Amino acid sequence: MGSMSEQGPLSKGLTLYQSQSQPSSSLFGLSTLGWDDWFAGQFAEHAAAGLIPARVVRVDRGFCDTLTASGAVRADSTAVTSLDPTYSVCTGDWAALRPGPEPEIVALLARRSAITRASSDRTSHQQVLAANIDSVAIAVSLSAPLNAGRIERLLALAWDSGAKPVLVLTKADAADDLDAALAVLTPLAPGVDIVTTSATTGMGLNLLSTTMTGTTVLIGPSGTGKSTLANALLGREHLGTNEVRASDGKGRHTTVRRELLPLPGGGVLIDTPGLRAIGLQNAADGVEQVFSEIEAYARDCAFSDCQHRSEPGCAVQEAVRVGMLDAGRLDRYRKLLRESERAASRGNARESSKQDKTKKAITRDLRATYQFRDRQR
Ligand SMILES: Nc1nc2c(ncn2[C@@H]2O[C@H](COP(=O)(O)OP(=O)(O)OP(=O)(O)O)[C@@H](O)[C@H]2O)c(=O)[nH]1
Ligand SMILES: [Mg+2]
Ligand SMILES: [Zn+2]
Structure with missing residues (x-):
């Protein structure tokens, strides 16, 4: 794990391309970020216009951090920012990027899947939490009381996204009674894999990484240990984490931005801020x-x-x-x-x-x- 510490996820993509072992037109390294024929099929006209594919890592006030075949690029994303959040650029999107001294995202490719919730502003808008995902990992803390309704709600969002849900039980080291928790949770999630983990002891982490192929988005309430788990899978302390409040055991909403992280063993993980309200819309x-x-x-x-x-x-x-x-x-x-x-x-x-x-x-x-x-x- 220590050897990973010098090599961030951003430099990983870069390294793949600096090796020059592939012709420059090859998109070999992009496939580790989730690029495939479905996206390539949409990209032909953009390629002809001199644009390059980029996967959105983080959206940040008119700019996006992205990963391209030649490494990390921060690009202006005004052109793909809309008043309707459904159509705005989002973490996980594949974009057509104009390289140069002032890189710019020109267009977004159609999304294969997206996890959305009703916007908190009570309009009919949908907020996209993450795009182009293959699995939705729902973090459930074993050190807090289980809330069946909330888990079912998150599962509904997950199923509705077009991706595969997985229940990831966290903090197994702090569980009062793991068997009792599993007996409650299993009937809530028919057809869904349940992986019991502890970032503290390392329990279940190998199993979880083999379960996660392609792009996985990690969702759940604040304080359930999403970022801690992401760091454990990443093999380094990249994301900030914070203790839950002693007064009521709730999280402090430590993570404030969604962020895409290529994992050392392959696959891509998207960490998200803790969800407060989870409104369903047409789900x-x-x-x-x-x-x-x-x-x-x-x-x-x-x-x-x-x-x-x-x-x-x-x-x-x-x-x-x-x-x-x-x-x-x-x-x-x-x-x-x-x-x-x-x-x-x-x-x-x-x-x-x-x-x-x-x-x-x-x-x-x-x-x-x-x-x-x-x-x-
Ligand atoms: N005992 C134990 N504590 C854990 C484990 N994983 C995380 N924690 C603790 O849980 C607290 C919250 O962890 P975070 O990773 O910040 O939680 P989060 O889900 O990312 O929270 P938000 O970013 O606010 O949504 C921290 O104090 C962690 O150290 C675990 O496996 N076992
Ligand atoms: Mg977090
Ligand atoms: Zn009936």
């Missing part, structure tokens, strides 16, 4: 995926439009009655669906946009893959 697909066992019971209801309240022949209520399904979970399912639908009906014309349809299509695709995988287990 019904995600909600249904989180509560997939309820959806499965509902297929056996006598009425196809059963509301699972007091209808005769309701298979969901039957599951509650025989103890297969927790009544509280059914309530939370209803609440999240309602919230998501209400937000969607507040009238967001963009919902029907092509981008959104693409996102949903990808979600469906991934879902089919995971369902297939689950059957194989």
Whole structure:
């Protein structure tokens, strides 16, 4: 781990290209940052215009830190900054960059996936938390009381992004009763891998790094140990961390910017600030995926439009009655669906946009893959 300390993630990309072992047109090093044929296919016209591909590491008031095939570049990003946050440049985006003494981002490539939440400003805008992600790692602290509703909410956001959710349990060294925690968490997350970790003892870190291929975004409340975990995976103290408040055990919102970090073993991690409010917007697909066992019971209801309240022949209520399904979970399912639908009906014309349809299509695709995988287990 010590040997990594001189070599930051930014210089890593640079080193790959200084070796000159590849022709200068080769995008070999970019693939370690997540570049693939899907993005390359969109880039032909930009390449013809003399632009180069760059992955956005950090967005910082009109500028972006990016990684390109020839290393780190800080570029003006005014041209890709919009009043509507959905369309503004975001960590994880692939951009077309005009190199030179004053580098500039000219355009963004279409996103393959994005994790979004309803904006805190209560408009119909969506805030993009991270773009072009393959997995969403949800950090859950084992040293704090578990909050089922919050975990389900984060899972819904994750499923809805088109990426694969993973529950990452942190601070296992400080857990009161790990088995009891797993017994609570497992039924909340059907079809989701759960990895138990401790940055203090190193527990689960190898397993976690093999689980994370491509780009992983780490989300969760403040103080759950996201940045500490990222540092442990990175092998050096790159990100600032801070103790939780002694008074109430809550985090101090130490991380204030999203940041993309290439990992030494391959793959890319995006650390994010602790989430306060997690508003769902048009995330019904995600909600249904989180509560997939309820959806499965509902297929056996006598009425196809059963509301699972007091209808005769309701298979969901039957599951509650025989103890297969927790009544509280059914309530939370209803609440999240309602919230998501209400937000969607507040009238967001963009919902029907092509981008959104693409996102949903990808979600469906991934879902089919995971369902297939689950059957194989
Ligand atoms: N016991 C124990 N403490 C940990 C572990 N990981 C992190 N912590 C502590 O938890 C506190 C919060 O860690 P951070 O990494 O700053 O948490 P964060 O999720 O990045 O918080 P924000 O940036 O505010 O969202 C720090 O005091 C860490 O030392 C762990 O594995 N075990
Ligand atoms: Mg942090
Ligand atoms: Zn029913």
